[in-house]
Amino acid sequence: MMDYPDIAESTYREVPHSALYSHDAEYALIGSMIHQPDLIDDAGARLTAGDFHHPACAELFEIMLAMRSKSLQIDVVTLSDTRSHLADGQSTLGVAAHIAHNTPSAANFTAYSKIVKQRSVARRVIAAAQIMSERLHDGDALDEVLSQGQQAWMALEAEGLDARRRYRFIGEILPEAVDGIDRRFNREVSLGFDTGLASLDEFIPGLCPGHMVVVAGTPGSGKTTLGLNIAERVALVKEVPALVFSMEMTDVELTNRSLASVGSVQLKHIAEGHSMADGEWPGLTKAVGQLNDAPLIFCDDSTLTLRDIRQICRTVKREHGLGIVAIDYIGLINGENKSSSRYEQVTDISKGLKRLAKELGVPLLVLAQLNRGPASRANKRPTKSDLRDSGQIEADSDVVVLVHRDNESEAGQAGVTELIVDKNRHGPTGSCRVQHQGAYHRFVELIPGSFTDEDVEMNRPSTGRKYGKGRPDHAAF
Template identity: 75%
Template sequence: MMDFPEIDDSSSSYQQVPDSALYSHEAEYALIGSMIQQSDLIDEAGGKLSIADFHHPACAELFEVVLGLRSRGRAVDVVTICEARPFLADGQSSVAVVGLLVQNTPSAANFDEYARVVKQRSVARRVIAAARIMSQRLIDGEPLDEVMSQGQQAWVSLEAEGLDSRRRYRFIKDILPEAIDGVDRRFNRTASLGFDTGLPSLDEFIPGICPGHVVVVAGTPGSGKTTLGLGIAERVALVKNEPALVFSLEMTDVELTNRSLASVGSVQLKHISEGHSMTDADWPGLTSAVNKLMDAPLIICDDSSLTLRDIRQICRTVKREHGLAFVALDYIGLVNGENKSSSRYETVTEISKGLKRLAKELAVPIVVLAQLNRGPSSRPNKRPTKSDLRDSGQIEADADVVILVHRDGESDAGKAGVTELIVDKNRHGPTGSCRVQHQGAYHRFVELIGNSYPSEEEVEMGRPLSNKYKGRRNDEKF
């Protein structure tokens, strides 16, 4: 151990905790010594650490002095430090202290390790301090939800600070092997870019719903946005056999399960819901759907009181315990805010930003369902645009892809289920639109036979098109 005068820790709240858990004076001594020995490390230390990260008061004081000299363009050595501050706050001579540090520093080459230890111990101390504050606030009678929410935000911040900053960036030479390996595996079809939607005409625009991406599916009530979102989740779980988590704040888990039974088994949802109207022809399809869904990694949460904090916590739990490949949220406008005094605009803005961060953190795609405002109803063609998203423009800003579900219920084509899927934003591909068939009775979308799309002229003329626009056979989805 270095022969460095120790501070009196008799009044410290940390005296009963092992030194290795909450502070390492040895690492602090060596860090300051390395900065003085090798001045080009000062800027790096300043970017990683703050004065508050040091437990030893003398080390914190010397760190401040060294950064101050550096910022003024002064040389940093024993002489300049002692000239700037002859004596430390505890009365020790700066010459004696700095001389010991420089003399006893093992090696400046280990600077990164010294900095890592100092930072991690600092985060550990603040975790304990935060826990004590939360405990006291609960004792004082503050609401549990409010204390937990602020505590989680503090923990996420501390967790990020504890990471090695070198892991937050990479040189392209280190990324290239991973990128080329991905190209090779996709070329050999041993891997795909992301999850497909099950609708080839839509996949022409979106070659894959990729990890870290946020895909917004928006529409007016009854347009089929839930059908599309749940359909993609079903495909991830059934076809890819990957865990898909669906948050439903509008429908119960039983209602969503009934829709999956109808979609997968080609049984009319009305028959499943009523029960008494089930026919002899329905039972084989229902049995088949049960067998397929029984072992499918499709997970449903129907808690209507969810906040962003709840969603984040559930996603992390599911990923840790079961794995997680896909998340769908129905829908963002129903997620509760954690700050009751915030406006709905501010709340949805924060939720949208949080979902984007969550997608990147967990490396999963998140399909976010959203409502449209009444803007499209005032237009002659009633076609929506991404600017019609309700509550906050941040939803559009955070989305990698925006899909607008549009069906004109007044036209014959619309009455026949012909639905336009408008890809109005696509960071990684083209925009455009395609038409698919909404099979409402089975709660699913399918491709139109032969791509027999109605022209704008036919739609405007309102010709009887219900027999022309038919979807695939009912048994072709899975």
């Protein structure tokens, strides 16, 4: 084994070589990344800090990932400047310099990372086997233990495989692209999920895999309603798992909103209970039947970080499959670096969510708030530059939909809402008008001729004008 007397002299005891870890490979891997920081991106795609057995290596890896995400220069001095001492009290400069000095070349970086990853998987295999043994001793059913053990083994085995080649020549991609065109032409598959609102779908022909779609609005504008409606549609109509994270509402509150939307039952009556009318019970019963087996998944943990969200998404996809993820809302996701400003935290979170959408291969619906800029304008219409917390949200998004309703106008009081597609990387921008049925927590299409564009844009009083209740057929599941 390589000798690292300065690192573990006082803290780490001599450990015999084991098939479950290789400190030599971990030292060499960290040293390679210090010599060539560009390798950090590759390592970050393959490994996590938990893959390292040596605590100092795991900590140095976390520091380098954080610095790389902020585009900071990396060497032994900047590592020390970022964190002067490691968790065990050792000098970061001393440890990093010693590792770098004993790693003369990064040429075998791929081999080092393979060893570290495979040993990490081996440790988790042993841990999984121990858990299975304990469950059998506790009297759990053999079939159930074996089934869960098999799932765990398959997931770990996949992690231990060599990373696939991360680039392709266009000649290799063309057959896949042409096949996709042919299948869409024959309507065998769709480009992505529709929103359930035909007027909005004219701008967004599909919520596509890997896309980050931002739905933003002021408090009470209906952005949560729109996000939940889309998730409900994916789960109920497409019958594909839809995962909804809510940092504001409990899972019971979300379920009540889904019952109101799907069953055409007033949310107020569901919340109160005693005010339920006789005619609403059939709708509620029907909604319960439809939602009971729907792959609609809620997570209401308000303490979530981006790392937590990523882990939950991966677990759901592995165990149940995954069609779409909705997050309500980005401004409430906890930052992992407590020492940085909130602007920096949200910037990092936004970048991470975009990467997560591509990794999962599903559309990611990210809800966001707007700042107070629109309130100072005559028409009060927002733009994508009004996104709150960080301009990075606009930069990372594929589509930005702004939910705008002027509650001081007659149209706004009737629920008339403008959906402004202010950014669309793969289609046109523009706006459409729909109706917010707040009592049922849903959006529906407007009845043609119930208002004019001029009335809404000029906030013109329309004496005697009666706004319809919208078309409920678009909200039916």
